[in-house]
Amino acid sequence: MQEAMIEIEGLRKVYSGGFEALKGVDLSIRRGEIFALLGPNGAGKTTLISVVCGLVNPSAGQVRVDGYDILDDFREARSRIGLVPQELTNEAFSTVWDTVSFSRGLFGKPRDPAHIEKVLRSLSLWDKRRNRLITLSGGMKRRVLIAKALAHEPEVLFLDEPTAGVDVELRRDMWEVVRGLRDNGVTIILTTHYIEEAEEMADRIGVIRSGELVLVEEKQELMRSLGSKELTLHLHEPVTAIPDVLSRFDLRLAEDGHALIYSYDATREDSNPRGGIADLLAEVESAGLGFKDLHTRQSSLEEIFVNLVRERT
Numbered sequence: 622m623q624e625a626m627i628e629i630e631g632l633r634k635v636y637s638g639g640f641e642a643l644k645g646v647d648l649s650i651r652r653g654e655i656f657a658l659l660g661p662n663g664a665g666k667t668t669l670i671s672v673v674c675g676l677v678n679p680s681a682g683q684v685r686v687d688g689y690d691i692l693d694d695f696r697e698a699r700s701r702i703g704l705v706p707q708e709l710t711n712e713a714f715s716t717v718w719d720t721v722s723f724s725r726g727l728f729g730k731p732r733d734p735a736h737i738e739k740v741l742r743s744l745s746l747w748d749k750r751r752n753r754l755i756t757l758s759g760g761m762k763r764r765v766l767i768a769k770a771l772a773h774e775p776e777v778l779f780l781d782e783p784t785a786g787v788d789v790e791l792r793r794d795m796w797e798v799v800r801g802l803r804d805n806g807v808t809i810i811l812t813t814h815y816i817e818e819a820e821e822m823a824d825r826i827g828v829i830r831s832g833e834l835v836l837v838e839e840k841q842e843l844m845r846s847l848g849s850k851e852l853t854l855h856l857h858e859p860v861t862a863i864p865d866v867l868s869r870f871d872l873r874l875a876e877d878g879h880a881l882i883y884s885y886d887a888t889r890e891d892s893n894p895r896g897g898i899a900d901l902l903a904e905v906e907s908a909g910l911g912f913k914d915l916h917t918r919q920s921s922l923e924e925i926f927v928n929l930v931r932e933r934t
């Protein structure tokens with residue numbers, strides 16, 4: 622068994638008008654991971670997924686799924702992939718059961734009612750199997766999309782914006798479903814505009830910008846290495862300026878002088894040459910500033926992401 626489920630090498634896509642949507646992408650997706658692909662609108666996320674799924678022809682480069690080349694061994698490669706698009710198309714009057722069973726047939730797999738039942742049960746759709754899609758709630762329709770994509774027992778599942786426009790409760794529900802799939806060994810690649818979703822779900826994160834992968838990193842590592850921390854001291858009495866004795870610290874005033882905010886690198890807390898938190902607190906005391914409260918916060922993936930995209934503009 623190979624370590625990599627999907628191997629992408631030197632992938633380029635030039636659309637017919639001459640626009641280069643992918644500029645030589647190299648990416649390896651590990652078996653069994655949840656990989657979140659982030660990027661601003663038009664960055665190339667859908668193009669990348671579409672090439673891997675065989676919907677768009679690559680202009681150059683190579684893609685292998687479970688070792689099968691997506692061009693030379695299209696059927697083998699494609700049969701391992703499930704694609705969950707954003708919306709259902711044209712099946713409003715079919716039943717849940719028929720829609721999902723039909724999807725399996727499209728991949729030339731023999732009928733297997735037991736598998737379809739398992740998929741529907743795992744997505745809490747079993748009770749709705751005789752319902753026409755048009756009668757389902759938005760959340761149920763989303764589940765049907767996933768059920769369709771799982772009907773042919775794929776090993777990789779692509780989710781394109783799985784929770785776009787759904788409410789918070791349903792989003793959490795969907796996350797549970799996706800985690801459950803991963804726990805059953807399915808490799809998951811999702812695109813999302815919700816950074817929170819990537820922060821919550823992903824094992825690794827890739828950021829794509831203008832057709833280039835600008836970063837691929839373990840989520841934990843990304844948050845550790847790029848995340849700065851802030852310590853806020855709420856002062857008893859407001860100050861108009863930061864006292865000189867504190868000038869060696871990276872401080873700023875906030876809340877009309879009622880708060881001092883100290884930014885520091887969370888990874889180098891102990892070896893910060895400009896002084897650590899203990900030093901700061903001691904100096905604050907000796908400067909005669911009393912504080913009634915203090916709290917720390919770590920920058921979120923959202924801030925990290927915004928900075929990343931901004932930095933490279």
Ligand SMILES: Nc1ncnc2c1ncn2[C@@H]1O[C@H](COP(=O)(O)OP(=O)(O)OP(=O)(O)O)[C@@H](O)[C@H]1O
Binds near residue numbers: 636637638663666
């Ligand atoms: N068929 C096409 N012909 C020409 N250009 C295209 C075509 N499809 C996409 N593009 C262009 O390629 C670029 C990447 O598009 P893509 O849909 O892959 O981006 P995306 O990252 O998925 O964006 P979004 O987040 O908005 O869905 C865009 O500039 C888009 O206009």
